[in-house]
Amino acid sequence: MSEQVARSGRTLPSGEARPIYNLDRLLDVAVRVFTERGYDGTSFTHLAQASGLSKSSIFHHIESKEQLLRLGLERALEPLMASTTEEAATTGPAIDRLTHLVRRNLEIMADRLPYVKLLLNVHGNTDTERWALEQRRAYDKFVAGVVEDAITEGTVRADIDARTTARLLFGMSNSVREWYRPEQHTKPAQLADQVCSLVLDGIRVR
Amino acid sequence: MSEQVARSGRTLPSGEARPIYNLDRLLDVAVRVFTERGYDGTSFTHLAQASGLSKSSIFHHIESKEQLLRLGLERALEPLMASTTEEAATTGPAIDRLTHLVRRNLEIMADRLPYVKLLLNVHGNTDTERWALEQRRAYDKFVAGVVEDAITEGTVRADIDARTTARLLFGMSNSVREWYRPEQHTKPAQLADQVCSLVLDGIRVR
Numbered sequence: 001m002s003e004q005v006a007r008s009g010r011t012l013p014s015g016e017a018r019p020i021y022n023l024d025r026l027l028d029v030a031v032r033v034f035t036e037r038g039y040d041g042t043s044f045t046h047l048a049q050a051s052g053l054s055k056s057s058i059f060h061h062i063e064s065k066e067q068l069l070r071l072g073l074e075r076a077l078e079p080l081m082a083s084t085t086e087e088a089a090t091t092g093p094a095i096d097r098l099t100h101l102v103r104r105n106l107e108i109m110a111d112r113l114p115y116v117k118l119l120l121n122v123h124g125n126t127d128t129e130r131w132a133l134e135q136r137r138a139y140d141k142f143v144a145g146v147v148e149d150a151i152t153e154g155t156v157r158a159d160i161d162a163r164t165t166a167r168l169l170f171g172m173s174n175s176v177r178e179w180y181r182p183e184q185h186t187k188p189a190q191l192a193d194q195v196c197s198l199v200l201d202g203i204r205v206r
Numbered sequence: 207m208s209e210q211v212a213r214s215g216r217t218l219p220s221g222e223a224r225p226i227y228n229l230d231r232l233l234d235v236a237v238r239v240f241t242e243r244g245y246d247g248t249s250f251t252h253l254a255q256a257s258g259l260s261k262s263s264i265f266h267h268i269e270s271k272e273q274l275l276r277l278g279l280e281r282a283l284e285p286l287m288a289s290t291t292e293e294a295a296t297t298g299p300a301i302d303r304l305t306h307l308v309r310r311n312l313e314i315m316a317d318r319l320p321y322v323k324l325l326l327n328v329h330g331n332t333d334t335e336r337w338a339l340e341q342r343r344a345y346d347k348f349v350a351g352v353v354e355d356a357i358t359e360g361t362v363r364a365d366i367d368a369r370t371t372a373r374l375l376f377g378m379s380n381s382v383r384e385w386y387r388p389e390q391h392t393k394p395a396q397l398a399d400q401v402c403s404l405v406l407d408g409i410r411v412r
Contacts, residue, residue, distance in 0.1 A: 036329070041247025095410070123242070147409075156409050160400050168404055171381025172374050179373055194366050198374055202408035203353075203362050204301070 023061045023071075026051055031072040031114045035121060039069055039129070066128050073122070073132045076115035079108045081135060084142045094149035095156060095200075101143055102199060103192040105173050110180065110188035117177050143170060169199045229267045229277075232257055237278040237320045241327060245275055245335070272334050279328070279338045282321040285314045287341060290348045300355035301362060301406075307349055308405060309398040311379050316386065316394035323383050349376060375405045 029051045033042050044055050044065065051058065062068050083089060083104040089097050109116045119136070122129045144166040150156035156165065173195055185191065235257045239248050250261050250271065257264065268274050289295060289310040295303050315322045325342070328335045350372040356362035362371065379401055391397065 036244070037247050038242070038244040041243050155411055157411050160404065160409075164400060165404070165409055167385055168378050168381070168401060169409065171384070172378035175374070175377025175381055178377070194370060195374060198366065198371070198408070199404075200408045200410045202404070202406045203366075203371055203375065204406045205361055205363050 021051070021053055021057065021061075026053070026058065026061050027068060027071055027075075028114070030068045031075075031118050034069065034072065035114065035117050038121075039065075040125060066126055069118075069126070070128045070131075072115055072118050073128065076108070076112055076119040077132060077135050079112065080105070080119075080139055083108065084139065089146075093155065094146050094153050098143075098146050098150055098156070099196050099200070101146065102169065102173050102196050103189075105170065106176060106192040106195060107188045109174070109177055110182055110191070113177060113180065113182065116174075120174060120177065140166065140170070172199065227257070227259055227263065227267075232259070232264065232267050233274060233277055233281075234320070236274040237281075237324050240275065240278065241320065241323050244327075245271075246331060272332055275324075275332070276334045276337075278321055278324050279334065281318055282314070282325040283338060283341050285318065286311070286325075286345055289314065290345065295352075299361065300352050300359050304349075304352050304356055304362070305402050305406070307352065308375065308379050308402050309395075311376065312382060312398040312401060313394045315380070315383055316388055316397070319383060319386065319388065322380075326380060326383065346372065346376070378405065 026047075030042075030047055033046055033050050037046060042065065044058060047053075047058055047065075047068075048055050062071075083101060086100070086104070088100040089104075091097075119132060122132045122136075124130050124133045144163045147156060147162040147166045151158045151162055176191065176195070179185075180191070182188075186194075232253075236248075236253055239252055239256050243252060248271065250264060253259075253264055253271075253274075254261050268277075289307060292306070292310070294306040295310075297303075325338060328338045328342075330336050330339045350369045353362060353368040353372045357364045357368055382397065382401070385391075386397070388394075392400075
């Protein structure tokens, strides 16, 4: 948490006012702590320590820990769900729609990595977590539908069922969260090309 | 935890002695709690609640929480590291060795799912976690070496670097942990066929 605390203004020369801590910044800290300790394992004491705020200052921004979780999950879910309504995801050959979805998935991951990590760790013990899991299921169902369309159109192989194919290919795409560092690695667009190319054509030389 | 507690003998008619709680069973419970709450977020109170044992009974079996973590991680790491020394992983065409490694990875996951989940969530805050991460890195390096061999042998495409290919294909394989239920789904061997086939040839119809 140290850089975050530093950025929150605690390294300012004494006497200067601490900058106003906004909700965005609190959310960044909370999402990181949730991912490190698990949501259930995070207390307001942990959030206060990590943000450098008092508990009462935290309550000035939010009403409950669950509200922070919801705001964090929305940052991943909103662009993810929005990607399923984009023109490139809803019109044209199914295989192109599928490629578009994988590409958007990777762009969203690169753009909102901590929020996507949080989303992919959700278990479902609270209303908010159950809501997030429902949204993820809706997303997965949409993707499986596109795979089914592609099988019907004869562009995706029919020997593996649509749901397994959808799970495996987004499993590959989502696994990028475990090693991708936006500052170190290839740009999202290049990585998306590599994932799409592996997914479509496999690794074998023909 | 309820089935676990039931299996620990707490549903026996009163008066009957509680069966001896062995280390294996304690380990099963601990690994589940570590995965649910995070290792850092798990206290001996949580372990006592989940196992139905007193803290002193737990200390009869183990010396520290970290020892439980190490035993749990070994259950995933031992077969995984052993798979890299098997004949099918060390001799023959590299593409066959690679297929063998993916296949064994999925078999180990199906056989030891909770332990593999624990391993794949390790962060590296303790000596034991750092040790596990080192083992994982050694495994990843071995796999990337086999991908490199296959590129040299001209059987795996050279347009994506070996490390990225290795990461993505094991990312797909490891993602199975998120939805695979040994009691519900296809047998590990069938699933391994599907993953290997997707990885080698992609999803596109030619």
